[in-house]
Amino acid sequence: MPELPEVETVVRDLRPLVVGRTVLGVEVGDRALRKPWDAAWVGRLAGVTIESIRRRGKWILLDLSGGARLIVHLGMTGQFTAVPTLALRPDHLHVVFTLSGLVELRYRDIRRFGSVVLVADEATAMASLDAKLGPEPFDIPPDGFHAAVTGTARTLKALLLDQSLVAGVGNIYADEALHRAKLHPETRGTQLTRPQVNRLREAITAVITHAIEKRGSSIRDYVGGSGLKGGFQDEFRAYGRTGEPCPTCGVPIERVRVAGRSSHFCPQCQRVAKSR
Numbered sequence: 001m002p003e004l005p006e007v008e009t010v011v012r013d014l015r016p017l018v019v020g021r022t023v024l025g026v027e028v029g030d031r032a033l034r035k036p037w038d039a040a041w042v043g044r045l046a047g048v049t050i051e052s053i054r055r056r057g058k059w060i061l062l063d064l065s066g067g068a069r070l071i072v073h074l075g076m077t078g079q080f081t082a083v084p085t086l087a088l089r090p091d092h093l094h095v096v097f098t099l100s101g102l103v104e105l106r107y108r109d110i111r112r113f114g115s116v117v118l119v120a121d122e123a124t125a126m127a128s129l130d131a132k133l134g135p136e137p138f139d140i141p142p143d144g145f146h147a148a149v150t151g152t153a154r155t156l157k158a159l160l161l162d163q164s165l166v167a168g169v170g171n172i173y174a175d176e177a178l179h180r181a182k183l184h185p186e187t188r189g190t191q192l193t194r195p196q197v198n199r200l201r202e203a204i205t206a207v208i209t210h211a212i213e214k215r216g217s218s219i220r221d222y223v224g225g226s227g228l229k230g231g232f233q234d235e236f237r238a239y240g241r242t243g244e245p246c247p248t249c250g251v252p253i254e255r256v257r258v259a260g261r262s263s264h265f266c267p268q269c270q271r272v273a274k275s276r
């Protein structure tokens, strides 16, 4: 599933390819995505210009002339790419925007857990996103993060997957951040000391920053906005490396199920904290 670094890469790739272009037409497939497509949107999109593109958490926002916002979520297998209009069309295309300059902006999604939604204005877009999303990993408030983590008996893995604590972190980067911070995924928030909380916060920022530099992780269907894959999958320290040596100590990485998800960790570097 695309997480923040992958979504950020899509946005950065698309920016030079779509900003300033006008929507000439929209084609929508028959099969529904996670959220329904309103047939009236086709008319409302005709003739608008894409003024900018940005990201919030794992969500992509296109700012359209006239004030409307297109909100895109890649779900599990979504691909959002800009290609020449003449480029061969793959299967599983769900929404195709024909843009000026012989460019098509294509939303493709094999499993259809993603969504493409048009909202009337910025306030509506932000109201729906800010209600469920905490701070971005680059500006986590230290005191607020400390209070949120140590104030709950939930496991660290569950906490990191909670988008209201930090936006954009999913299974991959939760495992990578915990390995970097030398914290076990089953350790509980209440068990952490202030230095450990700080280490976790810094690890989240570092992992996400590094992954963006590598254009995210291509483990299944993910490609950036220009169709190029990511490279961070070659840098995983824990995620998906069950049985392989920990890059820090050499002990084999283990896997445990936490918060309903597979969690990969080093039993040597990431000991479960003793209850205080």
Ligand SMILES: [Zn+2]
Pocket (backbone or CB within 6 Å): 246, 247, 248, 249, 250, 251, 266, 267, 268, 269, 270
């Ligand atoms: Zn280790």
